Amino acid sequence: MGEKEGVSRRDFLKIAGTGIVGLAIGLGAGYGLGKRAAAPTTTETATGFPGVPSKPLKVGFMYFMTGALGTYGQMASAGLELARDEINAAGGILGRKVEFTSKDEADREHVIDNLVKMVEDEGAEVLIGLDSSGDALKVIKTIEQDLQVPLIVTHAATPKLTECNDLKYIFRVSMYEEPIDIAAAHLAAENYPDTVRVASIGPDYAYGWDSWTVFSTKLKELLPNVEFVDPIYVPLGTPDYTSYIDSLISAEPDILFSSLWGGDAANFFKQAKAKGLLGRLKAYINPMLGATDTLKAIGDENVPSGVDVWGSGRYWFLYPPHDVYPFNKQFVDKFRAKTGEYPAYVAGTSYTALYALKAAVERAYEELGRWPDPGELAKALEGLAVAGPMGPVYIRPDDHQGMYEVYWGKLVKGGPEGYPHPILKDLRVFSPSRVFPPPKTTYVKCG
Amino acid sequence: MAGKSFMEVDGPLGIAVLGAVLLTVPLYAGPFYTRLVAVGVLYGLAAVGFNVLFGYTGLLSFGHAMFWGLGAYGVAIGLVKLGLGYAGSFALALALVLGVALATGFFSLRHTKIYFAMLTLAFAQLVYAVLLKWRDVSGGDEGLYGLPRPLGSVERFYYVVVVAVLVMLVAVWRFLETPLGLAFQTIRDNPYRAEVVGYPVSRIRLLSYVVSGLITGVAGMLYSPLQGAVTPDSLYWTFSAAIVFMAILGGTRVFLGPFIGGILYVFIANYAMDVTEYWLLVMGVILAAIVYLFPSGVVGALMKQLRGEG
Amino acid sequence: MVSLDYVAVQTINALFYSSILFLVASGLSLIYGIMRILNLAHGAFYMVGAYLAYTVIILWASGSTLYFLVAPLVALAALAALGVGVERGLIRPLYGKPEELQLLATYALILVFDDLVKMLWGAEYKSFTVLAGGSLRIGRFTVPHYFVAVILVGFAVAGLLWLVFSKTMLGKQMRATAHNPEIAAALGVNTDRVFVAAFALGAALAGLAGAVAAPILTAYPGMGTEIIVLSFAVIVIGGMGSITGSLVGSLIVGFARTLMAATYPIMEIALIYIIMAAVLLVKPVGLFGREERERR
Structure with missing residues (x-):
């Protein structure tokens, strides 16, 4: 490349290059400007309520x-x-x-x-x-x-x-989860007072860790002799639970606490049933099971017998009962x-x-x-x-x-009751004063 | 293409004009687009870092999200977990990036070409896996959040980002002009001859790898205070691929090409997300178009046009 | 506490996982060994195989054992055809081009395939036939027959690949091309044909892997981006381009992962990459790899 011609060409290209940059930025900014400018033009005329803008x-x-x-x-x-x-x-x-x-x-x-x-x-x-x-x-x-x-x-x-x-x-x-988990501990202590070993499987992030912390801490207060198996945490969206299920079987717990939710809760549940884990438990407790989509994914055919399956949620469509509310x-x-x-x-x-x-x-x-x-x-x-x-x-x-009130209910087939998916029955209701900790207090470590 | 052609367009003048434009953005762009440009500028710096290794030294890294993510996490860990303050957190992040760059470079640089690309990818996944699971330090899947942002608002922090990035660009530019920087290109063009002539090829490659990682790492260090949070996604291998995408999109044979590529990438993705939920498909088609039709990138292709070669 | 039945059942879990990894990694390794193309879209082929299997079971053979025969064969054939198309249309123009373009082209394919799958099948996870088809009892544990079947498929494919490579003319041509395409071409090997055959075979194996994995691992957009990086680890450990290496690498990764999942889940993924680094330190080309040859 000859130096003489190179100099002038280089200068030209410098200008061209910066022009491209300016264009790119300008395009972006101009796009933003256009969008912004549109916003304030749609403002306020009265709506029948003085002082209320008319735009949606x-x-x-x-x-x-x-x-x-x-x-x-x-x-x-x-x-x-x-x-x-x-x-x-x-x-x-x-x-x-x-x-x-x-x-x-x-x-x-x-x-x-x-x-x-x-x-x-x-x-x-x-x-x-x-x-x-x-x-x-x-x-x-x-x-x-x-x-x-x-x-x-x-x-x-x-x-x-x-x-x-x-x-x-x-x-x-x-x-939020703490009242539900505290209620779960009461439920477990009242219904299964001779529980020895408790295991857990939950999603590997804040919700999974905190649920287990609250449930296990409260349960230990209520049943001091209970032992805990090391909790298992799995990534959200884990498709295959087989080796975790086999470790859970090998740990021989009385109660399995699981905070898996959504499709994960259904996948785990079906695999755990197929691999015979559920049949070996006294109780399976899942604070997220009371979701109709999860129950639909589980299906009546997977409702096990011989084990109590407890579910809760933020709201259950049959509670408060329709006749009273x-x-x-x-x-x-x-x-x-x-x-x-x-x-x-x-x-x-x-x-x-x-x-x-x-x-x-x-x-x-x-x-x-x-x-x-x-x-x-x-x-x-x-x-x-x-x-x-x-x-x-x-x-x-x-x-x-x-x-508001916390409920827990037992999983039963929905077909015989006229529902297209399993439902929760035999509801236990806990008043907020019993299961809500005072404001700004929690079993979970804040830091 | 000879080494000099790199520097034709975009030296200090290009950076100066770019800087002048970028510094006026908050005056008219509104908070959302100011933030978007800030993200684009940081992506751009990350891609420039990648290109020091790729465009200048001839080594294709498919794991640069590791440096970005370590920078982001280093600052976040310093600020949130250790309470070190900004200076201490930045020093921690730099040390982290430097240490990991030296360690992974030692292994990865036993190979070149595709094998090197795959090793960098795998090591980035190792760092990803460690941070994902080591939750006492990294916050696990939810990451770290609540990072304070210097100067408070995004609009004000924007200037910190832009000034820092411009300083980095000038520094990188000047470094690449030094004899050591020029040695990168000698090795890229003919490693065997470089070896024979007496360059310590392995050590220079390692140096390039570390410098490249540090540049991308600095971009990540500014990104986490901008967002106020950092999550493991920032280390996943698909983000490494996105960095390569940005660099090629702009053009790897032009110093500022990857930088412009980063900004373009952010705006294209934002636009694609506005018009369709299948925005990844749009990105895929654009990437394919670049690969098959404009392999020298947007800036590269425009320059060819201007030179009358197109 | 660690009893024999527990060890046995976890061994089966590990073999199952290794088997799927092997099907993916062997195809990836084969394509690289012969064509020197690192196909990032290999995971996308795996995903497409999984979705095809899902469609087959929904359309024809819901729950019946017929599924286990039909779906993998459909995926195998469809992905072989897709492989031919991709090689002809997208990969061939890139031979001799810089590797970053080859990599980005296959990465673009991932983006496109992920969204195409979302368009065609929807974005929700496709979970079907959970552990259907009977099961074995091992002490306290239950192992579905399906796991055993998948393990057998993995070993059968390994055997078949070995036969193809050592006994058939195509296999010999592939080995010659892998060694040096110019010399192979000079000796009358149609390397174009070998390339397309290798790519199609690799894609078919990925499709088969997706089809056999889907009933257990569910099908979802993006499932390919996870398996592909583990496959890289497998072939780096085993050695690029070596089928034996892929087999051994898959077993190492599968067992390491299951062992950690059962004992120390924090290290579940990290250990795989630590093993990889250790192998690189001792034998940079992988356990069964040959010295790297620069081409181009």
Whole structure:
């Protein structure tokens, strides 16, 4: 390459090269600018409610919509859509129609980015959702410091979220795991007082570790002589449990505690039955079994005999009983009319979340006489009581945690009772005062 | 193509213009796109790091997510688990990247070409597996969260990111101009002759591997405070492949090619996710188009056009 | 506490896993050995095989033992055809091109296949026939017949591959091409044909692996990205291009993983790569590998 001609060509290419760079950046930024500029033009004219913008209220939600846990998201979004349709048919929230935007939580790399995108790019004013406890913890900083909009959690259940963090914008209307696990320990101690060995298999992240910590600590308090086999933790979405099942058989436990959930819970259950593990236990206890999609995946043909299988959840569609609490019956009927299925607990909690939002907005409006800003909206969610299919839910102001009754029920075939999948019967109900630890306390280590 | 052609376009001038453009982004782009550009800039730096080893030294790493992830985790562990503060956490992360680079380089560089690529991939998976399971340190599957961000808001931290990345780019550029940096290209073009002429080929390759890893590691170190969290996905092998994708997308025979590739990658992915849930398919088709039609990358192809070679 | 029946049943679990790994890794190793192409999309072939098996059982043979014969054969044939198509259309233009382009082209295939599978079959996990088809009792434990069948398939394929390579003309041509394609071509071997045969055979083995694994391991988009890296470990341990190496490597990885899963799960995956590093230290070309030859 000749130096003489090289110099001038090099200069030219330098300019060309930087031009390309500028173009790339400019394109990106211009795209952003265009999107941004669009937002403020759709603003406010009166809606019959003074001080309320007329544009629809955009709510962003995020659940696992695909993959092994995808049924959760399908059910949860159906619950949200039902609530939205009812609210919009009745005139919206203070006249504002509710609209959704959503992202798939199964897109693991983009959980934070997608929440940011829904708020900052797509104009969501409130967020609802999150299945994974890990995700809920991971986004605390993003919500509380960057986005500063309310996030109503409807499923992720780690105590750390509400008990170890001082939250302004994050709330949880769904039951968290600690009361359910404490109730499980009571259940085990009362029904199987001569239990010697207890084993555990759970998912390898916050939810799995914490559930076992709470259950085992409480059970040890109640039955000091109990022994624990080293807990087994498996990655989410593990397809093959055979070698774990064989180690569990070899450990010869009386009770197996499992916090596996969704498709994982069903896969494990079917394999454990086929490999004869369930038949060797006194009891199998799973705090996530009371999900209709999981029960459907298990199927009546896999309900074992000779072992007590206990399940719980954030809400069970037959509790509170339909005759004493018609609200629940109405919800179940509407949900069935819409989807053809009995609602899983995530449908009940997501439905409740949207009504909690509505109640909070109205509560704030009464005081302020205008649409609340995000901070005021968050304030109005504190100490709110809202009716849900699971009964009245009270959002404790101290820790932003929803409180209601915990149930446990025994797995039986659903066919004979007229249901398309196994169900939980013989329900044991625990009042919040018995199983909820005081606010800001937990058996789990916060650090 | 001779070594000099690398430097035709994009020296300090290119970096300066780029810097001027990047520093104005928060003025008009809004918080979401500012964040997106920040991510793109860091992906870009990671790809530049990859290209020091690949484009300049001729060694194809398929495990660069390891350096990115170790940088990200090193800072997060320092900040969240050990309470070291920013300086201490960055030092920890640098030490971590350096140590792992030396150890894995020692093994991987026993081979070149595809075998080397596969070894880097496998070692990255080893680090992934260790961090995934060693949850007292790494937080396991849920990763580490609640990292404080210097200066607070994304818009302000953006300037930290851009200035740091620009400084890195200038430093890397200058390093590659030194005799040692030029030795990388000699080895790339003909390792046997380099050996005969008296270059300590193995040691220079190791040096290139370590420098490359450190650059990508620094990008990861800035990424975790930006996000406020870090998860094991950042180490999974598909992210290594994405780094190679970014570098080739921009063009590996141009110093700033991979950098632009990183920014383009982020914007293309964001756009593809907006229009379809099958965004990976879109990315696959674009990647195939690059491989079969524009193997010299977007910047490379544009330059060929400008030179009248296209 | 560790009883004989427990050891026996975990050994079977390990052999089952090794068998599936071998089917994937041997194809990957074969393609590399002959063509010097590292096919990242090999895991995608495995996934497609699993989904085809799922479709076969849903369409025709729900729950019957017929499934166990038909589904793997369908996957084997379909993936052989797909292999021919991919080699002709996508790989052939890249011969002699830089390896990063070959790698990225096969990586692009992964992205495309993952989403195509989502489009065609949906994104949820396909779990079917859980441990159907009877079982053995070993002490306190139950082992499905299906596990034993898959183990036998693995060993049968290993035997067949050995026969093909040592006894048939195609096998000899493949070995010659693997050794040096220019000399093989000069001796009258149609190397184009050998390449396409090798690629198709490798793809077919991956499809077979997916089909036999699916009833136990379930089918899901992205299942290929996990098995492919373990297969790399297998062939690095065993030696690239060696069928014996793939077999031994699969057994080492399968047993290491099961041992750790049963005793110390924290090391379940890490141990595999530690073994790999140790092998590299002692014998850089792998246990059964030959000295690496630079081509190009």
